[in-house]
Amino acid sequence: MTGLTRRRLLRGLAVAPAAAAIGTPQIARAAEIELRYGNNLPATHPLNVRAGEAADRISAETKGRVALTIFPNNQLGGDTDMLSQVRAGAMTFFTPSALVIATVVPTAAISAVGFAFADYDQVWQAMDGALGAHVRDVIAKANLHTFEKIWDNGFRQITTSGAPIETAQDMDGLKIRVPVSRLGISMFRALSAAPTSLQFSDVYAALQTKIVDAQENPLPIIQVAKLYEVQKHCAISNHIWDGFWFIANGPAWNALPADVQEIVASAINDAGLKQREDIKALNGSLQAELEVKGLAFNGTDPDSFRAKLRDGGFYSEWKGRFGDEAWGVLEGAVGKLA
Structure with missing residues (x-):
């Protein structure tokens, strides 16, 4: 896994990290636009490692205009709390699993139908294709913006x-x-x-x-x-199979300048693709260890x-x-x- 070791990940999963925003190097500068992202995973989980890389890229490509601050490990509350916060605009981004966002948008749980997917090839073909597009369209009706690439939570x-x-x-x-x-x-x-x-x-x-x-x-x-x-x-x-939808408060997202939207969306979608590969590699090594x-x-x-x-x-x-x-x-x- 590029930039991510299994030992580092498992240590972070087992022990909750100190309460600190991953994106603090960006926040130290005076940014014109500050974006808050909360999730329920440890700071060393692939989701947060890759999100941190996206934050660095966003800062660099906007020349410091935009700062993405990451609040991992339920620092901003549980899943229900964070979903409420992103819907209310108190938080810009959140990554709920399909089963979590299904409490607001029931159709989102369709990707978690039992024994629907045979393998990851089928998952990504569906979620990067018509099924993912359908779910994103339904989520949009709840006044939430959903990025194109769903991140991986894994097969159970x-x-x-x-x-x-x-x-x-x-x-x-x-x-x-x-x-x-x-x-x-x-x-x-x-x-x-x-x-x-x-x-x-x-x-x-x-x-x-x-x-x-x-x-x-x-x-x-x-x-x-x-x-x-x-x-x-x-x-x-x-x-x-379950995944993490990277969602944004709809009005807050629509209020961003078009060039910022393009940079942020590209950084987040690219990071999501890398996170998928991290989880795939991690699962392969864990079976042997277990x-x-x-x-x-x-x-x-x-x-x-x-x-x-x-x-x-x-x-x-x-x-x-x-x-x-x-x-x-x-x-x-x-x-x-x-």
Whole structure:
């Protein structure tokens, strides 16, 4: 990963950084335009490293006219707080996951439909193409500007303390922790599992005391939370892909001079593409490291999961919720689901 080491990243994910704006070198100069960007990730996460590079580029290309200050690690509040702030104009930029912004724009969650995407090639073709454009158009109706390139949050994988998950049949009765997400809960119920919503801070203890036997998260989270200590198997299920939309307060964005908009958009979109590569490389190295720590990995049969969801009415239900237009764009990218 260019300019970013795995050790540096994992240290930052495991330990919250000191409360400081990443963009402070730019803020030290008297800028004509000051942009505030908040997010929920540590300062050393690829998202913030690449955003810091974008801030440097924006300052350089505007000759100090524009300063982008980054507030990582929930310094400006939780996801709900930051989403409210960017909508109100108290904050210029925010990077909510699709599931977070879906609380305001439900269609945004369509990229997180269970087992929709087979791989990253399919993800980026869809999100850089018609599906991403459709979601951005819907978000715009909420008075928010969305940059063209969505940033990567990653595919989620299933870990268990008991038998490995290989097919949909293995999900029957599985006590699995899931985030508070209507879409996620609906999916696991359709797979005949027994999902329980818990705050992430409670996950390790819940697995350790057998309140739940399984959980699902991207590999970096499994690593930093040391979930391998209380789990035996990790199924590369790729059951949900999620990304971070880089959004702006609509009126604040529209008020910027056209030349500033062009510089900022180019810097942020280019940084997003680099961040995608960072996450891809990180996931590849983490699997090998987690195997050394005793977590056994196995593949899965995605067709069996899709068949179970289809037969259980999951896809039909969410087609109705998202609407024919959005669902048609999704299926245009990934093939027939419902």
